[in-house]
Amino acid sequence: xxxxxxxxxxxxxxxxxxxxxxxxxxxxxxxxxxxxxxxxxxxxxxxxxxxxxxxxxxxxxxxxxxxxxxxxxxxxxxxxxxxxxxxxxxxxxxxxxxxxxxxxxxxxxxxxxxxxxxxxxxxxxxxxxxxxxxxxxxxxxxxxxxxxxxxxxxxxxxxxxxxxxxxxxxxxxxxxxxxxxxxxxxxxxxxxxxxxxxxxxxxxxxxxxxxxxxxxxxxxxxxxxxxxxxxxxxxxxxxxxxxxxxxxxxxxxxxxxxxxxxxxxxxxxxxxxxxxxxxxxxxxxxxxxxxxxxxxxxxxxxxxxxxxxxxxxxxxxxxx
Numbered sequence: 144x145x146x147x148x149x150x151x152x153x154x155x156x157x158x159x160x161x162x163x164x165x166x167x168x169x170x171x172x173x174x175x176x177x178x179x180x181x182x183x184x185x186x187x188x189x190x191x192x193x194x195x196x197x198x199x200x201x202x203x204x205x206x207x208x209x210x211x212x213x214x215x216x217x218x219x220x221x222x223x224x225x226x227x228x229x230x231x232x233x234x235x236x237x238x239x240x241x242x243x244x245x246x247x248x249x250x251x252x253x254x255x256x257x258x259x260x261x262x263x264x265x266x267x268x269x270x271x272x273x274x275x276x277x278x279x280x281x282x283x284x285x286x287x288x289x290x291x292x293x294x295x296x297x298x299x300x301x302x303x304x305x306x307x308x309x310x311x312x313x314x315x316x317x318x319x320x321x322x323x324x325x326x327x328x329x330x331x332x333x334x335x336x337x338x339x340x341x342x343x344x345x346x347x348x349x350x351x352x353x354x355x356x357x358x359x360x361x362x363x364x365x366x367x368x369x370x371x372x373x374x375x376x377x378x379x380x381x382x383x384x385x386x387x388x389x390x391x392x393x394x395x396x397x398x399x400x401x402x403x404x405x406x407x408x409x410x411x412x413x414x415x416x417x418x419x420x421x422x423x424x425x426x427x428x429x430x431x432x433x434x435x436x437x438x439x440x441x442x443x444x445x446x447x448x449x450x451x452x453x454x455x456x457x458x459x460x461x462x463x
Contacts, residue, residue, distance in 0.1 A: 163188035171246025219270025301326030347405035353390035
């Protein structure tokens with residue numbers, strides 16, 4: 144694992160230079176951390192695509208942000224929607240510098256995606272796995288391009304249930320299912336980076352987590368957790384929760400910092416990695432399990448029917 148380092152100088156959005164000529168796609172960017180990430184990138188001149196399930200909310204967010212911001216309908220709970228979004232994006236934006244897999248859901252009641260996957264695993268991991276594979280050729284054509292996947296501190300509690308990914312044989316536990324999906328985000332990132340490096344690609348895969356943030360993601364949480372996101376209580380819980388603008392810095396650093404390397408993982412530098420400014424952080428030993436990474440990759444290709452022919456540097460293909 145890469146050792147955690149602390150900066151003598153805090154990394155902030157002021158360190159981001161001119162991004163004109165670059166195109167970034169951000170999933171779930173109509174609100175919260177995704178919105179704040181998109182806002183900063185657009186302010187620096189990037190062309191930004193807000194890839195969201197609710198197009199009306201996405202269009203309203205694009206107006207609030209201003210600049211070269213467009214929207215793309217993407218429902219990560221539907222592989223049909225993911226494929227359509229990838230096709231639409233390819234038509235409109237033949238160049239892609241940055242894909243930020245930001246969208247996610249947290250501890251909703253048990254549900255399934257359109258394709259029958261447990262909802263959190265389907266949206267948080269499999270939807271992004273498919274989208275990344277279907278857009279990979281565009282990224283490979285741009286030197287210095289990046290794939291940033293947003294995980295969570297919650298991955299530390301995660302285990303990958305290889306015998307029951309979809310919670311069909313065990314009692315469903317919302318937080319455990321969420322933690323599994325966030326662990327999957329890291330297993331995916333590290334395996335993707337290893338495959339990219341093996342081909343000599345100049346695209347890198349990086350991960351980040353926002354710590355504790357006051358966003359809509361907590362809407363399904365127990366009351367005591369939701370109280371922590373109340374702005375009126377901000378002074379009391381300042382070491383555990385921060386606003387979305389500050390939380391977005393970890394994603395932004397992963398996406399933009401020129402010193403970032405493939406496989407880096409960023410999180411806040413405060414107590415327990417809940418709040419603060421972005422630094423390199425460590426993920427669990429389980430997230431670095433090579434056998435688990437490879438197993439998840441193979442299983443994800445099987446479930447999504449999207450393959451990653453990285454060595455050929457050609458578009459991902461749907462299996463027959």
